[in-house]
Amino acid sequence: MKHTLRQVARSGKFMAGFIIFVAILLIVIIYPLLVPDPPLQIIAQGTFFPPGIYVNTYDSINAPTTYTLHLDDAAAKRVASKLSQENRTEMKNWLVAAGLPADEIDTADTEQLLNQWGSHYDPRLQIPGMTLAKSRAYQRLNASIQGLLSTEGAIIASRAADTGALQAGREVKQTDYVNIREVANVRFLPLGTDNFGRDVLTELVRATGVSLQIGLVAGIIATLIGLTLGLAAGYIGGLLDDFTMFITNLFTVIPTFVLLILISFSIGQDKRGAFTIATVIGLTAWPWTARSVRAQVISLRNRDHVNLSKLSGHSIPHIILNDILPYVASYVVMAFILQISSGILQEAGLAILGLGPRTTEVPTLGLMMNWAMIYQAHILEKWWAYLPVLMTIALITFSMNLMNTGLDQVFNPALRD
Amino acid sequence: MDAPRKSKPCLSGVGLTKVFGLGRRTTVAVDHVDFEFREGEVISIVGESGSGKTTLAKMLLGLINPTEGEVYFQGQKRDISSHRKRQEYWKNIQAIFQDPFSAYNIFNKIDTVLLDCIHMRGGRGLPRAKKIELMTEACGFVNLKFEEMTNKYPFELSGGQMQRLMIARIFLLKPKILLADEPTSMIDACSRATILDYLMKLRDEVGMTLIFITHDIGLAYYVSDTVYIMEHGRFVESGTADRVILHPQEPYTKRLISDVPKIYEEWDLSTV
């Protein structure tokens, strides 16, 4: 026993899978402690904000301290950073077309470029060969440059309580900066928001947790039923065996997933909680475990150690628990792992079809896929709404399959490479 | 040796048959055998590998059901229709299997194997010290030290030690009949004689009927009162050991004997 455990620990494949799985598990456990927000809270109006750091505009204006950096350098840097290389090339093109020698224009020198632009640009100047659309684009570019260069701030006005007249409150200059720590509402959204304006990362972590639980519940149900029936049918045989084989064969003829769809559909949207779905998945997945456990038991039940146990006067339950179960245990552990990962996939499949858990309570990986699909994230190229979910599903399944292969190699030395 | 002939029959079979498989691919492992084993005798069943010896033994033990035929135990039709009745039957008949390496549950310690026997003989309520005393005695019978055996797993022992532990088990169980299915065939040559000695000592100690299954007709001659020769699931010849082995009638028996030429060299034939 100890020897086997040591071998399992030495199996590279198992450990790789195990580490990935534990990492996922740790994130699911620790993340909510750091970010206690409810995962389905709508944090922003609007859909599909791309990943990034978001600063609340209102809060940034009303932040307690305002750092006013009256540095020319700061202003110049601000302008320089806002003026893209494309814009610079466009400006140079116009200036050259207007008659300036090309070697006098240096697009890297922001100040000189802006000066040349300021003294030469004239929207009314007709440049031969330039289309109307092009000259409009230059007019827009000029307007934005003027905005950048403007030194006047924006006036924040408020309405006087008695007269209703606007009163100038505070002026926000272009050189005003606020330390991001002074702003009450800063949101780091590494994965942006989804179609409802919810934080995708928080949602994803919670969804992973729920999906793992669904997989676990489905796996436990399927394994318990499958193991019990497999042991009983394999060892005792008779009518029980006929019954088990009948159901098992039925399930091999009717694809489990079709059955799942039908059951989920008949339960109805309102009654489909996450654990109802998990139970349904578990109840349709056991025949597979039962079938393989039964096959193992049949090959075990005529072994001499079982015969010896019979001759030692043991009861049938004792023989099943002590002389059969330990011999199939390693196999059952492997089947259990596969049941968990297939449970997660089944839930995802059901939810994508809109037959998953009802949507108001908890997110699941399948539900997130469903939302992304309904709101056309894939067409709108909002990759952050579905790609991380897909990766998570793939990673969980991958880690479990790795663990399974590792165990398989330990328990069936013939498979070792 | 006519004395055992007078004792009562303890195990007999009528038309005992076992067919494995279904449809066309059937194997007749045991084919309508009749026999009458008498109390206190040592009976040898001799046959080549695949002749159906183990299958017959398992039917006698009630571990597999005969396809046809009946087994009579102590003159009465054997009834093992329920597990409870079988448990009762197994208090009377025990076995030592051919392969000690597969006969133990590798998840149970040796103590469990011996304790099970004490419990089966109604010793479940005995104080722990008494149980240890019984186990020590049983181990001592086959020259094993209980202190060295306790808390060990069967696979930590050698094949010879495992088979001796099997004999210790029978020592505790004291059944009326013991079926020993080639108990020495998987053991290294050095341990063979020891195992055989313990087996014969056990028989004298417990006074049980011993059904000794072997492919070695020389060994059968050495240990048994009565010999049954088995070929392709049938008993082709039977009788007292002297009669069958020293005056074989059947060609198959003669061939078996000629395969073991040592018999005539090693044993003194002057008694014939």
Ligand SMILES: Nc1ncnc2c1ncn2[C@@H]1O[C@H](COP(=O)(O)OP(=O)(O)O)[C@@H](O)[C@H]1O
């Ligand atoms: N469980 C089984 N299923 C099918 N055939 C079997 C089974 N057990 C034994 N046999 C067949 O029955 C025949 C007798 O086997 P066995 O009783 O083990 O012979 P022996 O013990 O004399 O070597 C062999 O041909 C063997 O292949």
Ligand SMILES: [Mg+2]
């Ligand atoms: Mg055999």
